[in-house]
Amino acid sequence: MEAVVGAGLLTLWLVSTLPLRPGLEGETPYGAPELEVPVRLNVNENPYPPSQGVIADIAQAVTKAAAGLNRYPDRDFPALRQALADYLAVESKVRLSWERIWAANGSNEVMLHILQAFGGPGRACLSFTPSYSMYPEYARDTLTTYVAAPRREDFTLDLDAVATAIDRERPAVILLASPNNPTGTGLELGAVQSILDAARGRGPATTAGEPTDCIVVIDEAYGEFRRAGVPSALELLDANPHLAVSRTMSKAFGMAGLRLGYLAACAEVVNALRVVRLPYHLSSVTQATALAALSHREELMSQVASLRAQRDVLVPWLREQGLTAYDSDANFVLFGPFEDRQDVWRRLLDRGVLIRVVGPTGYLRVCIGTPQEMEQFRSALVTVIKETRP
Numbered sequence: 001m002e003a004v005v006g007a008g009l010l011t012l013w014l015v016s017t018l019p020l021r022p023g024l025e026g027e028t029p030y031g032a033p034e035l036e037v038p039v040r041l042n043v044n045e046n047p048y049p050p051s052q053g054v055i056a057d058i059a060q061a062v063t064k065a066a067a068g069l070n071r072y073p074d075r076d077f078p079a080l081r082q083a084l085a086d087y088l089a090v091e092s093k094v095r096l097s098w099e100r101i102w103a104a105n106g107s108n109e110v111m112l113h114i115l116q117a118f119g120g121p122g123r124a125c126l127s128f129t130p131s132y133s134m135y136p137e138y139a140r141d142t143l144t145t146y147v148a149a150p151r152r153e154d155f156t157l158d159l160d161a162v163a164t165a166i167d168r169e170r171p172a173v174i175l176l177a178s179p180n181n182p183t184g185t186g187l188e189l190g191a192v193q194s195i196l197d198a199a200r201g202r203g204p205a206t207t208a209g210e211p212t213d214c215i216v217v218i219d220e221a222y223g224e225f226r227r228a229g230v231p232s233a234l235e236l237l238d239a240n241p242h243l244a245v246s247r248t249m250s251k252a253f254g255m256a257g258l259r260l261g262y263l264a265a266c267a268e269v270v271n272a273l274r275v276v277r278l279p280y281h282l283s284s285v286t287q288a289t290a291l292a293a294l295s296h297r298e299e300l301m302s303q304v305a306s307l308r309a310q311r312d313v314l315v316p317w318l319r320e321q322g323l324t325a326y327d328s329d330a331n332f333v334l335f336g337p338f339e340d341r342q343d344v345w346r347r348l349l350d351r352g353v354l355i356r357v358v359g360p361t362g363y364l365r366v367c368i369g370t371p372q373e374m375e376q377f378r379s380a381l382v383t384v385i386k387e388t389r390p
Contacts (some may be wrong), residue, residue: 023140030137038352039376041367044181044222044332046254048303048370050293058292065288073284076274077103080287083294084262088247090297091224094234094264102270103290104281107221107248107261111138111175114244114263116276118172118215119144123204126171128157130359132181132219147171155183155326159191163198166214172204177219178233179226182359184328186226192218192233196240203242213242215269220245221261222330224252224304225311230329234264241266251331253293253300260290307331310368317378321385337362344384351380 032043050058081098089095104110115138119125124145127135131151139146149165152158157176166174174195178187196216203212218233226232233245244265250256263273293300311328318325318335325335338344341364345357353376355366366377 027140030134032356033354035349035354037349037354039369039373039380040354041369041373041377042354042356042365043256044251044330044367045256046251046303046307046331047368047373048254050254050296051299054293054296054299057295058289061288061292062285065284069284071284072280073282073287075280077282077287080282080290080294081262083291085264087294087297088234088264091301092232092234094232094237096234096237096264097267099267100237100270101262101264102273103260103262104277105261105286106250106259107219107246107263108134108138109281110246110261110263110273111135111217111219112141113273113276114215114217115139115142115144115173117272120172123172124169125173125175126165126169126214127175128162130155130180130183131175132177133358135175138175144172151183151185155180155185157187157191157195159194159198162195166195166198166202170202170204171214172212174199174214174216175219176217177221179220179222179328179330181222181330182332182356182363182365183326183334184222184330184332185326186230186329187218187233189231189233189236192216192236192243193240196236196243199242215242215244216240217244217246221248222251222332223247224301225308225331226329227308227312237264237266241268244269249290249293252304253297254303255290255293255300258286258289258293260286307368310371310374314366314368314374314378321382332365332367334359334363334365336360336364338364338388340388344388347384347387348377348380351383353377353380 078098080103081101084101085096085098104113119142121143124147125139126147128151129148136146147169199214199216201211203214205211223232237243244263246263248261249258314333315325323335325333341357341362348355355364358365
């Protein structure tokens with residue numbers, strides 16, 4: 001027993017002497033619950049797996065890539081960047097050269113590249129809450145000061161307040177999700193342009209004291225789910241060199257396990273990201289898989305319309321249950337409020353339905369699943385509401 005206790009004390013002593021970077025004390029890793037349940041609707045995944053045809057083409061592409069794994073992957077992957085540019089030209093009707101596209105291991109790494117290139121000590125990153133919970137972590141990991149200003153009660157942006165915050169903070173980077181996570185709120189192009197105008201000349205001064213423009217990042221991770229007629233911020237790229245628009249293959253493409261995010265911007269922004277990326281950061285296998293998946297873009301995107309339809313049915317149904325549910329341009333819906341949302345979450349989980357405790361106090365977020373999964377969610381929620389209401 002003494003040996004065990006002694007070993008434990010020794011371990012604690014060793015840990016306490018590690019030179020942990022200031023600011024990381026008490027921090028825990030990011031992560032939503034990973035539980036094996038019949039209905040998993042908590043991390044905004046596409047519920048439809050790839051078809052056997054897509055799987056076969058990916059397997060063939062990976063087999064070919066495997067024959068060259070003794071060599072480093074293509075460092076700048078122009079073929080993949082061209083395929084992503086071709087996809088955006090179809091999806092958003094915006095044609096860009098491949099030199100204006102960048103990609104990394106998920107849009108998380110793309111965001112990290114942005115803050116590595118434009119943030120850092122003595123610089124600020126501005127966002128507006130509630131929004132994606134990883135934004136402050138990107139800032140923390142790059143020693144960038146994170147500044148959060150509030151949204152309106154309906155989760156839209158007060159453009160005058162945004163301009164005031166930009167003028168006050170002089171941020172290097174502004175992060176705006178559209179559709180916003182966890183609220184599903186989209187940004188109109190007029191609002192994006194107003195923010196871009198306010199960001200001109202309001203970035204941190206250069207070492208010579210000259211003004212810079214803030215980099216405005218519109219995070220369109222859920223962009224493909226936006227309602228008909230809602231344009232993409234990609235349309236504003238040519239007139240605004242300080243704009244960057246990020247996307248991902250994790251959501252609408254149903255390729256969350258691939259970990260492929262990408263960004264469109266001017267070539268100067270992309271070249272700055274190339275400076276800070278790690279060498280050969282996208283493996284040959286990742287590049288081959290992404291290219292094979294993009295060759296099936298019509299098939300992989302075919303479920304988007306049905307997921308939108310499921311979402312647009314869910315919102316009024318939730319309101320019929322006496323709940324507040326927010327219109328969404330994403331593949332999820334924020335709803336509530338509940339006096340004890342953790343209790344509601346647990347009761348749903350007990351019935352095999354996993355959703356997410358996230359966002360404003362009292363609210364929950366549910367991802368759109370298959371029709372069968374959504375029926376199970378609705379049935380479970382009706383039961384839980386009856387149990388918890390007086």
